[in-house]
Amino acid sequence: MHQNMKPYVVGIDIGGTNTVFGIVDARGNVVASSSIKTGRHADIKDYVEELKTSLNNLLEANDATDKIAGIGVGAPNGNYFTGAIEMAPNLPWKGRIPLAELLKEAFGVPVALTNDANAAAIGEMTYGVARGMKDFIMITLGTGVGSGIVVNGQLVYGHDGFAGELGHVIVKPSNGRMCGCGRTGCLEAYCSATGVARTAREFLETRTDKSLLRNLPIEGITSKDVYDAAVQGDKLAKEIFEYTGKIMGEAFANFIAFSSPEAIILFGGLSRSGELLMKPIKEAMDRNTLNIYKGKTKLLLSELKESDAAVLGASALGWEAR
Template sequence: MAEKWLVGVDLGGTTTKMAFVTTDGDIVHKWEIDTDLSNQGKNIVKHISRSLQETLHRLGENKDRLLAIGIGAPGPVHMETGMLYEAVNLGWKNYPLKEELEREMSLPVAVDNDANIAALGEMWKGAGSGARDLICVTLGTGVGGGVIANGQIVHGVNGAGGEIGHMTMIPSGGAPCNCGKSGCLETIASATGIVRIAKEKLATSDRQTLLRPDAVTAKAVFDAAKAEDALALEIVEEVTFYLGLALANAANVSNPEKIVIGGGVSKAGNILVERVTTHFRRFAFPRVAEGAAIVLATLGNDAGVIGSAWLAKTSLPA
């Protein structure tokens, strides 16, 4: 009898990544489609369903091969019902994602926040493998967070657990955040935040630097820092100071074995990890600091689909 597959879906504001995954966590086939944001995201679920069925057909398979679907979505999720409270970049508010996708596919569906899903992926098959207590932070356009305690995602009372990116780091006078607050970690340690800080420093500094105001990216900042550029090193120091402080405060609550850093900014590599670790050890409770290793995520863009497949697998009745 053919081995059954899980479906992992990572729903983003630009593209939706999908994969058929074995129950051992190996990707059989993966692909992506554009996310249709027209009509307030009305067609998104239909497009996911159609793409799944067309891909099965192309592979010479049918729906009997599938066990369940897991999907990560950008926003807080009501865990009992699989309803997405709000996903601003999709145009959804109180959207019954689980119900809609189950209706389309006639398969069990499990839904969680995309950052939580990435954390589950890294725990199952990535940098967090073997750890049952971990924190995962993704540094991209924003800052996502997922906290896992004893193998379970911490959701909190209304699905907003693990929002490390919205820890207030600058209590007054901080940059405005998309969440409506100001001074959040996201305004500092995201790719967007790093660019903002760099542009502010460039506007007020007459020092020689490799950085150019019209071509500033997070990558350019870290590349210049690796080349010992003084201004870039100053920016990296500021960013890693706040990230180390935030991770120390989060770790003091959950006492993780691993802290996994992913997202586009993590491609900076050792310069990021080493400096964050220095500040983390300064601010973490000593016993917490002893127990935690800060590591780079290893799954890249596959973390979401693998984590979604894990969610699907663990949501099935025993």
């Protein structure tokens, strides 16, 4: 770190429900963090105003007001090149939101912005299991399936800033499920937490096997319910994980053919399902991987605490912000 460099950066993770922000030091310690509700303000200016107040309070309480080198932001559909959030389906603000510019005005420090999965990849590379790796793919398994692709030590952004939407590769070309993106058959429609719940409903409606899941109202079933049932040995619930893992592993075999990564790293709620998901993924991945790549790509779980990862990843951008 340069002698005159300020000791902290701020990381901001904008989710559909909450916006979490934290003060981070050069070692990757989250010194303090707080959050506000993302959807409370339909107008972006009011949102920035509330964020400004909350963050300034946090900085003041931690004696960090003049010690911030930059701000990094991870947001759905965040474009690194333009600093804007562009047409994000799960956020209250429509169209193109020049967020980096608005935050730069509000705080008077450099701001960099990228999408949430890219931020997680940067966090993993800076502070986590991907330290020292030049080629890896980060897969985030939450409400959707996101990805950050690192090649030769750099994130792949593509010519427009939006490269690396592996959640939207089509895994079921005919008669696939409707995806939130408006197309059918996307990986996200099957392998996100939402996808697991959809598979559960589909299995329960089309089959007659006994299952603990039948005791729950079908419309309200979550991926957590499926996990809980599987842990209790429920056959149908285990099969849902096998079905999900198989689709994921097949897709990963394709991703390996694309960039021959040293590792594919899984992050997010669903990745904590342990062997229930990892075993079928690994089996399908190994079975479908081209011979020249067999056994070369590790399947790993993120080492970052979920609560900190997105903030850490976004904050790593803060050091580079101009």
